Amino acid sequence: MSAPMEIILSTDSGAQLWNCAVFELHSGTNLLSYRGGNTSARSLTVLNGEYILGAQLGKNFINVWEIQRKDQLQQKIVCPGIVTCLTASPNGLYLVAGISESIYLWEVSTGNLLAILSRHYQDLTCLRFTDDSSHFVSGGKDNLALIWSLASVVQLDPSHSPEPRHVLSRHSLPITDIHCGLMGPQARVATASLDQTVKLWEISSGELLLSVLFDVGIMSVTLDPCEYYLFCGGSDGGIFQVSLCSQNLGRDKTFQSDSNGNQVFKGHRNLVTCLSVSMDGTLLVSGSQDDTVKLWDIQSKQSIRSINHKGPITNAVIIPAPANMFLPDSRPSIPLPQFSRHLNHADQMEGLETGGMLLRLGPQPQAHEDSYLKKADTLYSLMSAVTDKSVFGEGENTKVRVSELEEEMRTLKRINKDLYDFSTQFLIKPHS
């Protein structure tokens, strides 16, 4: 059997059989299951393709499995409070958790707690990263969704408390789910709320693009990879499909009266808690409180398969299969460090004592020089400007500029890799 391309990860709150199960997307066969504890909603995440992390329901720790060792918990990360939502950045460098009203941000390579962001007024419900890990979006029960720039959060002088880049405050009841589209900082974000609306925003400007009012509260939302359709899981068990681009193909109109794409997937009997679309945009996975995960064909809106669980579904997501998952004798490339529970301003001293080196890019030593992250930021903005220009036809010389910048990017990447190699070899080895 060839290794599956895409898999469904699902957890339920009952967790009698397993904590987290892995299903093959097309056949629905149960490939693996991870045992021990159970996982709360919107808190299952895959770190770097090597670890699976899930916050324990109602307890203050996070379960960690190595992705190939399904039976054994690798570690329990003990947190200062009950974790309500959790996500890892797609590049595997940062881990973000919502613990009551605050967002905790850890650096994965060292386990340091980099920041505690307390801008929400009530419990957090959802955290999502953009695909390039440059921003993340947090939603809470205080009706707010905040867009944070990772660079500005990670790097700051202690005197300034980090500010979100945008505050999305047009919902009138708690946010239930957030989906981040593709394209990094130019992506669109969909937020679902109990106020029966789903809103679509632009990350770059924080502007509201679209607001759709439904008849029921919306518990989950997702976009397909092309962002043609918006899928919204209702609290009555319906999944609503909103077409974001109307394809006015005159030929088809006469045949299908309702070809405008706004339709309902009916089948669940209770809250639809999670939704996810496959990579090719043909299959939709939904998890519901009626203890089933259903797989839908988007084109025909039929339920293809229903996978029964032993409790309300808390997470169901389609991800590309990590390479290590089916190789029992593989090892993660980096061991996970101990995650600290406190902001490490205090234990910088301690780090010096043990002979460890702390590579924090601080603004203090060279006040005038931009830090690397800032440089990368400006470089990125230049790159975006260039792509922007080339996409919208701004002349020839931009291509030259592109190649120059690509060259620079390559050197930067090389330097970065060297730095990383150095740190993994010399800084982390002694610990493990």
Added chain:
Amino acid sequence: MAKSKKKRQHDFQKVKLKVGKTKPKANNATNTNFRTKGIHLTEQLKRDESGLTTHRKLSIQDLLSQLHHYSGSVKQSALVGLKELLTLHPSQLEEHLSRLLSEVAAVFTDKDANVRLAATRLLRFISQCVPADRAAPFFPLLSAHLSCAMTHIEAGIQEDAMKVLDVLLEHYPALLAARPALLLTNFLELISHRRSGGGARKGQEAKGSSWSLSVNPNRALTGQQWRLTVLLRLGRFLQAVVEERPVEEGNAPGPTEGLFGASGEGGLTPLDLNWEELTYSKAGVQVYENSGAKPAPHSTFKLRPEVDPGTGVGEELGSPEAVQSFAATLVPLLLEVWVEASTNDSPWGASDNSHLLTQDTMTLMYQVLTILQLLRRLAPQKEHQDTLDAWFRNEYLGHFKQHFMKNFPYGAQDAPRFKRKVDLKRSKQLPVIPGATVEPLALNVMLCQVMVSLSQRQGHDQEPDADWLMPLRAFVKETLSSGAKLSNRYLHTLLDTVWKMVLTQKSRAVTEDLLLAVNVYYQQRNLNLQTRTLLLSFYSRLYLQEQGHAHIARSKMLGRWLAALPVQLAQLGHRNPALSSHLLLAMQAAASRGNKDLLNSLQANACRLYDPQEGSVVLLPADSQQRLVQLLYFLPAMSQALLANLSRCCTAGRISAGLAASLIRIIHLRSSLSGWAAGTQEVALHDVDYISFLFSTLTGFSSDELATLQEAGDDSVLPPSPLSPLSLYPTPLEQFTHHWDVVEEVCHCLESLGSRSQCFDILQNGVCNYLSSLVVVPDSMAAGLLRAVARLLDLSFLPSETLLRFLSHCCLSLLSLLGTLQQDAPSDTNHKREAIWGACVSALSSVPRLLRLVLQSLHVGDLCEEELPQLGQILSMLLQHAALRNHLLPNSTLLQHVIQDLTRYCRGETREQWLTDLLYCYSVTMASHRGNVALRDIY
């Protein structure tokens, strides 16, 4: 013969004249009582070939050429004629606009004052007719002539140039503001002159001392008045520059308008869609077409290099340095003006009343402050604003403190009587100062604003500003809490000042002090809506700012204000929906942040707000109702009384069915049974209360209403009969549909409670205890119950006898009601009939033994003649329904019995149509059954 003679005598009758009597008029006398008037032909009768002329038959060509005449009066009459011609024939304006403007502009600098006056009038007329975009190509010419006039050596021409500027500012502010460079220097030159010595060493002394105020003794006006006229224009001009600047940030601080308004809308207008519209509309959504493929202009990402500066706003004020250098020239001049004015005013140097000013001085000072305020806002970008403020502070704080703050709370001098006359006379010759009367309050308020903008955030190494802010604060406090009515503009400025003080002075005592003053103002009785809204938005914005400002967050005044909101809302009732919606917005923001003060107060007042009779939730318009319902989510606990009120709200029909459904859903979410609980939020209500809420919403009628129904006379309810064992109370159609929708939602909530059988058990107990003894039942309740039972019944659960009997009675009564409904108004009650029929059918088919009970209760013998066809109709309806047919078959003996009875009782007459139909249906059903059985036997 004699006859003809007589005739002749008749012809020539003699008139006898008598003395003392008026002489009768002769027949041929001429009537002379008319009057004559002369006809003057002042013009020639010749016509211009185009036909478009003034009343003097002068065409536009003639008039324009007359403008070059040496004589002033000819020019003036030509200008008057032009105005007349253009009024008569507006088409001429478009044809000759270019020449017209150039000729008119040329006489701005005419020596004759009358000509200039006429030219200004004509210009005013033209600019009224020509929109800015069409005037744009001629504007360089106009402004060149304007500069000429402004810098003219003759004082009169300079003065009149101000009037021209007025016209242009009024009609083309954008065009004028597009190139501010030249005009600004002109302004400076009007009131000052460049020091010849200073120009050389400008580099060393950049503090603008190269300019000094000038006084022209030849002027008709005093130096002060002249300066006032110039400064007034300068202020307006700067205002235009500031306003025409492309807006960069929605929340630029300090704009006099809309600071606390409902701004914050971005440049994009989001699409607002409704799911139902979406499903049925043909047009699709075009999100990305709406937003554009490029990032929005409001993006904080700078994806492109900045476009080269100086294209939009003029060359001079495009950069912060330029603004700064301009300010460096202007501010010393302004200070000089100020000093001169204040010393003029109190020449005797008496310190006790040096804060009393005359009207003119006050106006002048006010202008000075206005210009200072505008200068601050000239900064091209928001980030430059701060640097500009810091620069101002560094350079001029000392001067400002010294001059402005010395006599700070200024008052008006009581002008002695004899002076008044002179003033009046003088003001007649001064047409220049329109609306120039400035109250001392305005001056003081403006001064506060200017000074406070200079104050700095504390915590750095700067010395605290408390010493000079103290009198300002005292003034603001006093003004607000004095109880006097303030005009909206002053109040706005004052609030702005308070806002800045609160943000910069990070002390809790100051905040409390100021907010207390605002609160005193807020507590006043009859504020108008606008003021109220302003204050409200001030408070709510302050509240929204609290993050990171502990002194605001902990402010007791703010907490008290929040706590008062629910009371205010309840007191307001339906009187002012706009204000209510403002209150609601603030409440929602606070509730979503879990503010304890607000939530406790909300909880205390919840029963009043959600009263089904006169609570705000039923009185306010729909969107406010929705907000109120959403507020429920944040309530920490819901009492039984509140739930009872809410249940009545849902069923009484004063809120829409959709809103009622979302209300039920919100309560569902807050109960422990919903299962949606991210995080640790304690449940707001007990399960018992929740279920009784659902049950009373399901019944739709309170126990009192049901009790009165039992005793109601026969006129309102349908009487019971053997066919309908319960007497039904027919609810109005609207109420029925509303209740039906609510029932659907309640059923959904009940379904998702978890264990079906327990849930049904509770429902059954409820029905048995409270409803089964009823004799009169509303039809909506009966239908709703049947629907709920059918949806909730678990096959493993056996319903009790009492419930089944009650249900069968309901069912039979409804079926007979259906028959009567079908007879009278078929079209209106279509929805109702379908709903009732659906409920009956689903209950009959899903609840075991219900059908049998219904059939058993058909006692044909007890029916009278008229009811027989009704029964027949019911039976044939049941038989025709495919889903029911299978359930009828096990009861075929009962059915057969009923039908036999029926045929027996109708034997007297000829067989009627309905009986034939019924028998046919029956035989078909039985035959198909037998066929099936036969088929089954075969295989």
